[in-house]
Amino acid sequence: MKVTVFRKEHFNAAHRLNNPFWSDEKNENIFGKCNNKNFHGHNYELIVQIRGSVDPETGYLIDLKILSDIIKEHVLNRFDHKNLNLDTDEFQNLNPTAENIAVVIWNILRKQLEDKYDLTIRLYETERNFVEYDGN
Numbered sequence: 001m002k003v004t005v006f007r008k009e010h011f012n013a014a015h016r017l018n019n020p021f022w023s024d025e026k027n028e029n030i031f032g033k034c035n036n037k038n039f040h041g042h043n044y045e046l047i048v049q050i051r052g053s054v055d056p057e058t059g060y061l062i063d064l065k066i067l068s069d070i071i072k073e074h075v076l077n078r079f080d081h082k083n084l085n086l087d088t089d090e091f092q093n094l095n096p097t098a099e100n101i102a103v104v105i106w107n108i109l110r111k112q113l114e115d116k117y118d119l120t121i122r123l124y125e126t127e128r129n130f131v132e133y134d135g136n
């Protein structure tokens with residue numbers, strides 16, 4: 001019997017979308033206001049989805065307190081209130097789009113979770129813009 005549990009978290013971060021191999025003009029054409037050289041911010045909503053079997057002894061798929069602690073230690077402490085372009089190793093050479101942020105978070109959390117769990121990341125950059133990544 002497979003069950004899915006979700007943990008919702010949020011973090012605030014600044015970013016700038018930019019491709020250093022393009023001209024300023026092309027960056028502005030492609031990324032528009034998101035290319036603002038002085039950066040801009042988002043209130044990111046992060047939904048971590050874990051799928052697996054329920055342990056018959058605990059009734060838990062995973063202890064959500066433990067999952068919350070893992071997300072806080074490995075994701076929020078790294079990205080909350082940071083400038084993704086300037087303050088983080090992950091986005092020094094990677095454009096901090098919602099897609100790339102979701103993939104980075106998936107890779108961070110995958111290493112912290114047992115293989116028996118399926119992991120999907122959903123990341124809301126704005127109320128209307130969101131992405132999902134499940135490792136495939």
Ligand SMILES: Nc1nc2c(c(=O)[nH]1)N=C([C@H](O)[C@H](O)COP(=O)(O)OP(=O)(O)OP(=O)(O)O)CN2
Pocket residue numbers: 017034040096097098099125126127128129
């Ligand atoms: N595929 C993607 N497209 C865009 C991304 C992205 O990460 N992936 N990101 C952006 C910018 O970060 C931008 O800041 C998004 O903000 P905005 O366009 O203002 O989004 P809203 O939903 O608030 O816009 P409304 O105009 O209110 O709908 C752009 N594209």
Ligand SMILES: [Zn+2]
Pocket residue numbers: 015034040041042
């Ligand atoms: Zn943005």
